[in-house]
Amino acid sequence: MRHTAFLLAAALSLGGCSDFLTRLSEVGGPPRLTPTGDPTKDPSWHPVSLPMPPVPQMHAAADSLWRPGGREFFKDQRAHAVGDVLTIIINVNDVANEMNNTSVTRNANDGMGMPNMFGLEKSIPHAIQANPASLVATNSANGNVTLGQIQRNEQVTTSLAGVITQMMPNGNMVVVARQQMRVNGEMRDLTVSGIVRPEDIASDNTVQHNRLAEARIVYGGRGTLSDQQVPRYGQQLLDVLLPF
Numbered sequence: 001m002r003h004t005a006f007l008l009a010a011a012l013s014l015g016g017c018s019d020f021l022t023r024l025s026e027v028g029g030p031p032r033l034t035p036t037g038d039p040t041k042d043p044s045w046h047p048v049s050l051p052m053p054p055v056p057q058m059h060a061a062a063d064s065l066w067r068p069g070g071r072e073f074f075k076d077q078r079a080h081a082v083g084d085v086l087t088i089i090i091n092v093n094d095v096a097n098e099m100n101n102t103s104v105t106r107n108a109n110d111g112m113g114m115p116n117m118f119g120l121e122k123s124i125p126h127a128i129q130a131n132p133a134s135l136v137a138t139n140s141a142n143g144n145v146t147l148g149q150i151q152r153n154e155q156v157t158t159s160l161a162g163v164i165t166q167m168m169p170n171g172n173m174v175v176v177a178r179q180q181m182r183v184n185g186e187m188r189d190l191t192v193s194g195i196v197r198p199e200d201i202a203s204d205n206t207v208q209h210n211r212l213a214e215a216r217i218v219y220g221g222r223g224t225l226s227d228q229q230v231p232r233y234g235q236q237l238l239d240v241l242l243p244f
Helices: 002-015 017-025 124-128 224-228 233-241
Strands: 085-112 136-167 173-183 186-196 206-208 213-223
Touching (some): 085 173, 085 186
Antiparallel strands (some): 136 173, 173 186, 186 213
């Protein structure tokens, strides 16, 4: 019982009490959806701070409809303020193939004798019962063959709507998009965040994921099937503590 209690306490400390209690409360039912709310209220959200250029001074010209430094002449329906919604298109196709092959072979032979040494070589056989001409002889052989290969193929194609959460002094915008989908007791979570320039937003109010600076794309899931692919807390604890 003490051993079980120790493993349970260690699992709670490593995996997080909140995650454990959440999974425990969902026993017998599907994962619960996260309530819709303000992304800035999430404990993991924080304002983005980056070096900014000086704010340009705007001066209105007399008898002119154009404001110097303005980004648009007519009304633009694209997202441009905090709270506006825009669509992020994700099309990730990452393929990597790397192979390393190394082969090393080494042979060495060394010998040392003392056939002549001021006449003392004649007394060596009587002292150590050895032939002075071949006192020491060594040989060694070393062979090393290594083969390493990495093959990776990742593809994620989807789109989701995000909300502008912050306007930066230079006009760039911080966007956060979150999506949850539950199918047959399996929850799929997709989270995207980054910094987008107004110029990179297309006329249909969409932006490609490779146009996001400081992009963070997280795609995962939780549920009965996902739990089977995660090692148990006890196994994770032993993997950390055991040196072998």
